[in-house]
Amino acid sequence: MPELPEVETTRRGIEPPLLGRRIESIVVRDPRLRWPVTDSVQAACGHEVTAVRRRAKYIIIEVGDGGLLLHLGMSGSVRILTEDEPPRKHDHFDILTREATLRYCDPRRFGSFSWCPRPFEAHPLLNGLGPEPLSEAFSGDHLYRRSRGRRAAVKNFIMDGRIVVGVGNIYASEALFMAGIHPSRAAGRVSAARYAALARAIQDVLGRAVRQGGTTLRDFSGAGGTPGYFAQELLVYDREGRPCLQCGTSITRRVIGQRSSFYCTSCQR
DNA sequence: ATCGGGACCTGCTTGC
DNA sequence: TGCAAGCAGGTCCCGA
Structure with a gap:
């Protein structure tokens, strides 16, 4: 999903x-x-949230001397509750402030939730990560230099978080099509x-999607997991057998690196 | 150092 | 209708 x-x-x-807001309590249900x-994670309780940042696909809810590190995995989602509501299946934990509750749901349980002391970059899950694709540190030159001598498929290469973060399976296919490069x-x-x-191409497709507010999580009432309206803009992903635009x-x-990959054999070399 | 494959999970769709 | 197989947007860890 995310x-x-x-x-x-x-x-x-x-x-x-x-x-x-002050984090009043954290209730871990599952x-x-x-x-x-x-x-x-209880270390965050009693502290005021000073920032809500993102690094790669992690969300960091910053408080005094550390932060809560959140990953949505494949099927994670959060919603904001302003009144009591009985938990549903797969609702794993709540972060409560006086005014609202953040509730985390993750059926497949590939997500994570942990305490992260400062400096955040030193955390094992964060250190060694490549540049943000929408930052100055990311460029074609960076990809070129890091790729010399590598024989792995370029699609796997750009999905490797040590090279560049945030390029998932959908946008990897999309960006390679836009650049006319064969994924394998x-x-x-x-x-x-x-x-x-x-x-x-990576910056363009990710930037556009971010500007449109993503797809499936536009509201936080727990939408269903299918591609939202950004799906209409996809050029190759999930378009097997349909004509190249x-x-x-x-x-x-074709499966490359155990993931479905979509491409045009004529436009991509 | 780099690579591919297996692992971790549940739920939905597909095909017999 | 029922059941099994196949598939899903992530990423860590292992052995070669």
Whole structure:
């Protein structure tokens, strides 16, 4: 469900109700996430939220001497409650302020929730991460330099968080199509010029999706998991057998690195 | 160092 | 209608 645009949309959605508010309590109903949720998250209680940031697909709810580190995994979502509501299946925990409650739901339990002391970058889950795709630190030149000598498929390469963060399965397919690069081409065999086009494509597609408020999480009432209206803008993803919008060739689906990949055999080389 | 594959989960859709 | 297989937007960890 959540790629970077959805995570950023979630961040923007929970920032107003949390920023400047004191965390009164954290109620863990079901600690079984990717890693068991421990009592260490209670360190945030009694503190005021000073910022709600995003790093890669993590959301960091900052308080005094640390932050709550949140990942939505494949199926995670949060909603903001302003009145009591009985928990549903897969509602794992609540973060309560006086005014509102953040409730986290994650059926597949690939998400995570943990306490992160400062400095955040030192946390094992955050250190070693590559640049943010929408930051100055990310460029075609960066991709080019990091890819020399690599034989892995370029699609896997750009989905590797140590190279660049936030490029998930959908947008990897989309960006490669926009740049005209075949997803299974060896990363080390893509020219600097084509990496420049790829970096632009990644920034363009992620930037547009963020500006549109993501897709499935536009509201926080727990929408259902299918692609929202951004799906209409997808050029190749989930379009197997349908005509390429550039040349009419039937779009191919193939598993690369255990993930479905969609591309045009004629436009992408 | 790099790579591919397996692992972790539930729920929905598809096909026999 | 029922049941099993296949599929899903992430990413960590392992052995080669």
